[in-house]
Amino acid sequence: MHLKYESQLREPLVYGRKTYHDVTEEIIRPIEAKPGKLWYVGFYTAVALLLFGVYSVYRDVTYGIGQWNLNKTVGWGWDITNFVWWVGIGHAGTLISAILLLFRQGWRTGVNRAAEAMTIFAVMCAGQFPIFHMGRVWLAFFIMPYPNTRGPVWVNFNSPLLWDVFAISTYFTVSVLFWYSGLIPDMATVRDRAKTKLRKYLYGVAAFGWTGSTKHWQRIESLSLVLAGLATPLVLSVHTIVSMDFATSVIPGWHTTIFPPYFVAGAVFSGFAMTQSLLLVVRKVYHLEDYITIGHIEAMNKIIVLTGSIVGVAYLTELFMGWYSQSKYEGYTFWYSRANLFSPYGWSYWGMMTCNVMVPQIFWLRKARRNLFITFFISVLVNVGMWFERFVIIVTSIYRDYLPSSWSVYYSPTIWEIGFYLGTFGLFFTCFFLFSKYAPVIAVHEIKYVLKTSGESYKNTMGAIEREPVEEFAHEYAH
Amino acid sequence: MAKxxxxxxxxDNEEVLFPAVKKVRTAGYKIRDVYTPFPVHGLDHALGLRETSLHTAGFIYGITGTATALGGISWILTYDWPLNIGGKPHFALPAWIPITFELTVLFAAVGMVYTFCYLCQLAPFVKKHHFHPRATDDLFVMVIECTDKTNIDDLKGFLTNNGAVETDVQVAEEGWWWGRYDKDDEKTLEKEIVAA
Amino acid sequence: MAEQTLDFKEQFEVPSKMKTWSYALIGIGLLAFIIGLFTKGTGTNEEKAIFMGTIMYNTIFWTMVCNAAMFFICATTLAMGGWQMTFRRVAEAISTLVPVFGIITLVVLFYIVFTGNHEIYHWLDAKQVAADEILKGKSGFLNVKFFVIWSILTVGLWSLLGWRMRKISSEADLEPMDFNTGNAYVWKNTVTAGLFIVWFALTVGSTLPWLWLMSIDAHWYSTMYSWYVFASTFVSGVALITLWVIYLKNKGYLEYTNQEHLHDLGKFIFAFSIFWTYLWFSQYMLIWYSNQPEETVYFKGRVQGPYKGIFFLNIIINFICPLLILMKRSAKRNYTLMTFMAVLILFGHWIDFYQMVMPGISKDHVSLGWFDFGILALFIGLMIHFVGKALASKPLIAKYNPFLKESIVHHT
Structure with a gap:
């Protein structure tokens, strides 16, 4: 066994004087108790939104996408904006779990489970938009390559839109596998303390017969490490491919080589903001302040300011290149359609700049990073800003195309477009409410794993080690 | 399957568990398994388990995915139905990299998870004997297989001396079977529990 | 007690063999420089440009690689990393080269711009610029005044902030820290590291590669370019740190650095090689896919012209090799293999810099030959000399760094 030691300078990841049993008890209690009033209010609101969304989609399918305010020039509007926005949000979970696992950032244990769940739900929402944007949704299976009686005619493997199909379905599958393989041991914990028959039965099924055998732990650790290693480039690839939907084209404002990494940074940025908003609520509602500590929130805010700044550098790079390229079209898109506040869509560009680049800079201040209200407020703003970003990219590049006679503006989505978007919120929150009620929102076994190194009461006993001279410490460790 | x-x-403490594992093994007892509520690092080495080679399997699945994607796409676009797409060559390798990568990851991930479930016999409706319900909560449960020569009382005393907070003797099915956790079935019933 | 058990060697002494080697390499380099000066330096305009271009890509490469060592320190500091503490001084020693190589770079670049060497930077030729709408439009950025000011500012602030980071590091040699002083110490580190990173993003992450390198192909542009250069130099920087760590380990120093740390350095090299490839692919594929002449001009000469071999060598060394070799856990923990890979990666990205700079200067002739390797020897010699000196100037371990103990028990 390795010496358990962590510098005292690090904030504890788990507050309070806790035993392993306390951890189980506190995290699993909400599953066994009846949910509070707040939960019901939230849940039914989400379901109502979902139903409105379903009705909007129903109209869209019956009457066609003429229900939306898209036109010949602006052929992508709210739908694709929302798609990219949701996919972006779906990046934080896997990033937290995978990249932070590889970089061994201990604080991930408190937030990874919820973030992964959020990822899955966000990807589910994202998928709706391109599927229904197809118009004849009953023919959606045409996008899968399979031998058929139509020639056989194959899908176009050179098309970035098809890459999306592969990328997003792979990402969804791998995220689910990653998430669920971590959930199995915790499901077993719920199963083994279940009092009611129904719960015993359901969690018995969900836990796959997990026993906690050492060999199984060894394998599951290896599995999650490799899945993390796979998921890390996968996360990058997904938003990279989404960015290529735009960047492989020859449309000014879309075709720029920085798009892949800049989209990824933006995705992580919005994903962390969404995680932050949700967790601030979850920790309050389920009284998990000891596990999702201020330290966790601060760490996530640091990532928000980092990725926000990376995105900022990318915005400025693009703007600069719009001028430096000395291409009339690039210049027009960047300096007229976007950066000019008084052009038809100038407001969206400056909305994006304000919410994504300027506002998060406040997180350079430690006080702001540790303030819950500021954090919540900014995390919401960031998501608004990231929505603007996608809107800016999509609409400002196409509303004035090469043929001035077809220039048009697309100011107002119809109620059904908005309804569809609200519907995905409904889907997202319905799923999230169900998840937070029926599964442990924090990875119980991972908290137990770090408890004796990073738990507050255990850390306080390490003072003696802390004062030991380095040579002695190293000597002791070697034996 | 045999009982x-x-x-x-x-x-109840992994710091006590480690020396105990060492002593039990040097005393010549055969530890069948230790059930723990979370992965205890180094325990697999202490028990003398070999490293898992799950990642090697993952690598093979991944290579399969790469080959499937590259083989499939190049067959389709250069042989089965060549199309001129944007004036690009039929063998447009750069455009195939994204899908190739995705399928590599997909095959590796799905393959590994299935292999993992197969190796650990994990699936919905699989049931196994659980030696202690708190093994998934806060107890580290060491299970030692009895042979004809095992003196059970000695062994129990030995365990208690080495820090065990609770000991008992169980006759159990060692494999898995299909079952539901809300129902007690015959395979779990025969238990002769002797208080420590 | 602590004084008595000081049996580990934490004070580096420059061995005479190392001195000999560094002087020999510097000698070879100077010789190559002088011979080059009289052969290439007196030849045709193109030969002169090749002469300057070779020195230029070498010096820019080494400056940025050494600066990447400081980036490594600052990034790990901001991430509250503990694992790197046992060998952090090695990275610090490498970063002391930033002012040295930085000044060489400035001298070389200023010589180019002040003598108006438009074979290298086309935008220096006033006549050509006046006749060229695009270059004329760019002259707000591509002009001597801005070039000089921005370059001095860049190198100056890199050096200054790096110096400050190293100075803070020395404070951890003096006395043990308790909770409060430890926190204050970490905070001080964080502030300087933050400033460095911001400046790094404004230079390496954006403006500087445009100015120094991308402007060689003056018409061409790519928004990815700077991030690509960053990835290239960062992975080389980590490779250089690894080499020095292994060297010191072989000499019996760095007692607390072990395979676990090597493993993580290997992970960095692996991960950032993949990251470099990702950026490489994104840039290449997007330009290939949209196939616009003003963009493809950059790759035309490189992929289909005389530089074809070097172009593909670049990918093989910097992507295929690390992917296949470093994937295995045991490879990352093997000192011999890691030495080999670190050398290979450094060489590969040196070639990468070569193919970024030279095709823009000499379209039809691949000049890679004795002169390139001679100049490379000069820089390696200087690097060994100065890093050795810097290593010997302080203990190899900041004994009272609050995260040092975490690094000792570090386990991958």
Whole structure:
């Protein structure tokens, strides 16, 4: 066994004087108790939104996408904006779990489970938009390559839109596998303390017969490490491919080589903001302040300011290149359609700049990073800003195309477009409410794993080690 | 599947568990398994388990995915139905990299998870004998297989001396079977629990 | 007690063999420089440009690689990393080269711009610029005044902030820290590291590669370019740190650095090689896919012209090799293999810099030959000399760094 030691300078990841049993008890209690009033209010609101969304989609399918305010020039509007926005949000979970696992950032244990769940739900929402944007949704299976009686005619493997199909379905599958393989041991914990028959039965099924055998732990650790290693480039690839939907084209404002990494940074940025908003609520509602500590929130805010700044550098790079390229079209898109506040869509560009680049800079201040209200407020703003970003990219590049006679503006989505978007919120929150009620929102076994190194009461006993001279410490460790 | 007799020792602290594992093994007892509520690092080495080669399997699945994607796409676009797409060559390798990568990851991930479930016999409706319900909560449960020569009382005493907070003897099915956790079935019933 | 058990060697002494080697390499380099000066330096305009271009890509490469060592320190500091503490001084020693190589770079670049060497930077030729709408439009950025000011500012602030980071590091040699002083110490580190990173993003992450390198192909542009250069130099920087760590380990120093740390350095090299490839692919594929002449001009000469071999060598060394070799856990923990890979990666990205700079200067002739390797020897010699000196100037371990103990028990 390795010496358990962590510098005292690090904030504890788990507050309070806790035993392993306390951890189980506190995290699993909400599953066994009846949910509070707040939960019901939230849940039914989400379901109502979902139903409105379903009705909007129903109209869209019956009457066609003429229900939306898209036109010949602006052929992508709210739908694709929302798609990219949701996919972006779906990046934080896997990033937290995978990249932070590889970089061994201990604080991930408190937030990874919820973030992964959020990822899955966000990807589910994202998928709706391109599927229904197809118009004849009953023919959606045409996008899968399979031998058929139509020639056989194959899908176009050179098309970035098809890459999306592969990328997003792979990402969804791998995220689910990653998430669920971590959930199995915790499901077993719920199963083994279940009092009611129904719960015993359901969690018995969900836990796959997990026993906690050492060999199984060894394998599951290896599995999650490799899945993390796979998921890390996968996360990058997904938003990279989404960015290529735009960047492989020859449309000014879309075709720029920085798009892949800049989209990824933006995705992580919005994903962390969404995680932050949700967790601030979850920790309050389920009284998990000891596990999702201020330290966790601060760490996530640091990532928000980092990725926000990376995105900022990318915005400025693009703007600069719009001028430096000395291409009339690039210049027009960047300096007229976007950066000019008084052009038809100038407001969206400056909305994006304000919410994504300027506002998060406040997180350079430690006080702001540790303030819950500021954090919540900014995390919401960031998501608004990231929505603007996608809107800016999509609409400002196409509303004035090469043929001035077809220039048009697309100011107002119809109620059904908005309804569809609200519907995905409904889907997202319905799923999230169900998840937070029926599964442990924090990875119980991972908290137990770090408890004796990073738990507050255990850390306080390490003072003696802390004062030991380095040579002695190293000597002791070697034996 | 056969039923066997086991001596079970429960520990509540991994710092006590490690020396105990060492002593039990040097005393010549055969530890069948230790059930823990979370992965205890180094325990697999202490028990003398070999490293898992799950990642090697993952690598092979991944290579399969790469080959499937590259083989499939190049067959389709250069042989089965060549199309001029944007004036690009039929063998447009750069455009195939994204899908190739995705399928590599997909095959590797799905393959590994299935292999993992197969190796650990994990699936919905699989049921196994659980030696202690708190093994998924806060107890480290050491299970020792009895042979004809095992003196059960000695062994229990030995475990208690080495820090076990609870010991008992159980006769249990060692494999898995299909079942539901809300129902007690015959395979779990035969238990002769002796208080420590 | 602590004084008595000081049996580990934490004070580096420059061995005479190392001195000999560094002087020999510097000698070879100077010789190559002088011979080059009289052969290439007196030849045709193109030969002169090749002469300057070779020195230029070498010096820019080494400056940025050494600066990447400081980036490594600052990034790990901001991430509250503990694992790197046992060998952090090695990275610090490498970063002391930033002012040295930085000044060489400035001298070389200023010589180019002040003598108006438009074979290298086309935008220096006033006549050509006046006749060229695009270059004329760019002259707000591509002009001597801005070039000089921005370059001095860049190198100056890199050096200054790096110096400050190293100075803070020395404070951890003096006395043990308790909770409060430890926190204050970490905070001080964080502030300087933050400033460095911001400046790094404004230079390496954006403006500087445009100015120094991308402007060689003056018409061409790519928004990815700077991030690509960053990835290239960062992975080389980590490779250089690894080499020095292994060297010191072989000499019996760095007692607390072990395979676990090597493993993580290997992970960095692996991960950032993949990251470099990702950026490489994104840039290449997007330009290939949209196939616009003003963009493809950059790759035309490189992929289909005389530089074809070097172009593909670049990918093989910097992507295929690390992917296949470093994937295995045991490879990352093997000192011999890691030495080999670190050398290979450094060489590969040196070639990468070569193919970024030279095709823009000499379209039809691949000049890679004795002169390139001679100049490379000069820089390696200087690097060994100065890093050795810097290593010997302080203990190899900041004994009272609050995260040092975490690094000792570090386990991958």
């Amino acid at each position: 066997k007799k086991f001596v079970v020792g429960c520990f």
